[in-house]
Amino acid sequence: MPKRTHILASFDATLHKLRSELLEMGRITRQNVELSVRGLLERNKDLCNQVVADDDVIDQHEIAVDEISMETLLKYRPVASDLRLVLSTMSISRSMERMGDHAVYIAKRSRKVIANYDLADSQLLEPIFSKVDSIFEKALRSFIDGDVDLADQLDDDYSSAKKDIKALIKKFTHQLEETSELSEYYLHLIFIARSLQRVAALSVNVSEDAIFHESAEDIRHR
Amino acid sequence: MSTQEVISSPIITLDDVSFSYDMGKTNTIKNVSFDIPEKQVTAFIGPSGCGKSTLLRCFNRMNDLIETAKVTSGKIEIMGQDINAPTVDAIELRKQVGMVFQKYNPFPKSIFENVAYGLRIQGIKNKSDLATAVEKSLRGAALWDEVKDRLNSSALGLSGGQQQRLCIARTIAVQPKVILMDEPCSALDPIATAKVEELINELREQFSIVIVTHSMQQASRISDRTAFFYLGELIEYSDTTDLFSAPKEKRTEDYISGRFG
Structure with missing residues (x-):
């Protein structure tokens, strides 16, 4: 059942502004993670540079989310689902900002890989990225649509991605030990894989916030 | 109403209570059942006319003072006694169930006499006993330090917030079990309101307090449990934090978040 509007129209407008800000932050963050990996896979230094530059945009969105949240708390003293929206939005924004930082780590390592190596093993990260991106997209959608069932699925998706990442890191570690002249290359790939795992883990945090907002259930650390 | 948990030590128990102002033609309170815990603060919230002050x-x-008003069904027990039983003297x-009103209403007497009034009615005449009880009550109402040097001055010379705390001192002087508060801060400024709220926080250790308030923030700040009423019905009753963070009923959510109207 759709929610009734508030008697104070400005309260609705502020909550709408808060959601819009977060959704735009989510869009840019997801795009940045994608560009950082594409930069590596397509050997495109410009994409990597764009990711580093756009991180500031993500940071500004984080600040804006905090400002609007503060305004909402001060002016409207939200309770119930309105309060949960503000709290979950602030929490998601923190997660996004950290995902943005991981995109920058990936982009910076990708630049180094592109500059020094042209090896096929980089492509092994593509299926990992696809899984991570899917988790990220589902987490965002679960929040936007208030879809608790979708959010609930992400634990399994994360476990599957984590298993794949672990196997890949094992493979890269083996390569690193076998070919000492490529140790730096494989070290970069290992760190990129770990960053992707962190993005997936942070996406799960987003889905937990989505569940908290929708159902008031705090499932963190269970 | 959403399912309520069992209160282990209720001081007030309501069982299917209905109340009418017009000899039962229309019920202002409709079939309300719930328990109010001992030595906690219970807040009643709801839009004007929902029946919270009536209850x-x-x-x-x-309500006995209104000729046509009566409890039309059910039973209200306080400390296990049916308060509407013919044998119970109002x-x-x-004496057991004191009340603090919206508009502070000290008697046009001295500060001392306001607090001593109920004690004198109870038959306490010894000056020393009275002085001790008055000081204890004024301290209990966090007013002693402000008035100890002018106990014989008129109570009407106090500020609004002080007058309300004096009324609370007057109420607790006779050591009731329950204190009813009907919007006790609605006529006070924010500082005086904070002082009364702090006082309520302290009084909960000795008394069971039931407060009617229109302020959601006040209910969420000071009460342990909150009951939401609408059109004479109890819609939801639960732990205050639960009710304000995750209400179970849509009508509660709509009201507390300002979607009513």
């Missing part, structure tokens, strides 16, 4: 006034039979009941 509060049932607890010390203040005056005696009010």
